[in-house]
Amino acid sequence: VTTDLAAPTIAAAADALRRGDVSPVELVDDALERAHRAQPSLNCFITLLEREAREAARTAEAELRRGEARGPLHGLPYTVKDVFATAGVRTTAGSRVLEDWVPDEDATAVAKLRAAGAVLLGKTSTSEFAAGPTTANEHYGPGRNPWNAAHVPGGSSGGSAAAVAAGIGFFSLGTDTGGSVRMPAAACGVVGWKPTLGGLPRAGVAMLAWSLDTVGVLARVVDDVARVLDVFGLGDEAAALDVLRVGLPVELLDEPCDPEVRALFDGALARLVAAGARVLPVSMPWSRHALPANNLISWFESHAAHGPGFSARAALYGRAIAHRVLMGAAISAREYAAAQRVRHVFTRLAQGVFSSVDVLALPTLPVAPPPVGVDEIEVAGRRIPVVEVLGRFTRFASFTGQPAVALPCGLTAAGLPVGLQLVGPLGGDRRLLTIARACEGVLGWDGRRPEAA
């Protein structure tokens, strides 16, 4: 094999497979070699499925040779965050609680991809039970960023984002409760897609917070995300775009944000304007409620999901998830109901915004990915705990359930990626995907990849 097998898009790789220029076995061998090379420095995987992936690749190769093509993902390697159940393969959710759990069945999303002929390479690193924005994990070690391994890959789907950025598999499935697909996508310079709440099937996915958990997709380009969504009947429409109206949520953008990140965000907006978009300030004074109300719901529901398990085996739980479960114990039903009432009104208000704009735009993360192991960082002159700062711009769409996408839009002077986040209205997934595709074309990222790839 003389070509760079990790560089093509899904569409290009599918074409190459159809022509016989490359085989599924070659693609999987190449991805496994990259995975072995990257694992010591990036810790992308909790479980690598070398034997199973090679066997699935041989099966796909034989099927393709017989003309039994199952679609564009047939024979292409991918990964899933280790919160998705996989039949016959241990599924830890990043926890010691489940370190020996081998499910009998695949999660629905994994079963769909298996039926589409995609080849599962491995189960990627995650914060314990997907709780945490950095992929810190005291049981399986921290995830690391392929652009600079001294920095976090974002989280909690950090292993998925790092693997995609490092060219290990064409895409990955992650989960997003408060930004856990979009944050690592931004930190690792890839595309992160969170559909409308409930858009992708979550049966068989370890739960963190029932009314917030959303399955999402990470890939190197928007078209790859679209090809994956096609498997679920959620691909975009081939629609021409009128003048794009981009809303700037002024109150949210007053939140602390690193000046270099803000400058890259403003540069991305300038590129959209140069391409014909109109940027309009949008005042949403109530938007400040998203972060606290989303946190309260998330802690309460984490307690509901994990409280009984914690009571039985507290010693197996790491500090971050234990804290969430304990905080949930101190929230009253009255307070939880208030948060859900606020959410109901908030979501109606947030839907109303889209009568005057097509998307809302925010930086995905307010800072560049912080160093591994750092608890506090300085943002615009203030010391703020890392766990509090990273999700400030992603909680809005988690709270409303609206679809959102993180697009890479630049590198800091230190060479760390920065993301642009676009949010659309509930159910507006197809249009948002079309818009993301158009925006990607003018942001100037041009498929940049880390040296680790």
Added chain:
Amino acid sequence: LIRAFAQGAGHAIPPEEAETLAAAVERVAAHVLAAEAELVADPSTFAPAYLS
């Protein structure tokens, strides 16, 4: 509540750590109740004040 739940689960948590968690919950819950008062006119009828 945090200390009681931890104790019931056999989970040792230093008092100051429990206090920090409790303070975070109190802060967030106070914000949420204030937000409810701002956005929801009458929780019993679920009328959203902001939309009226």
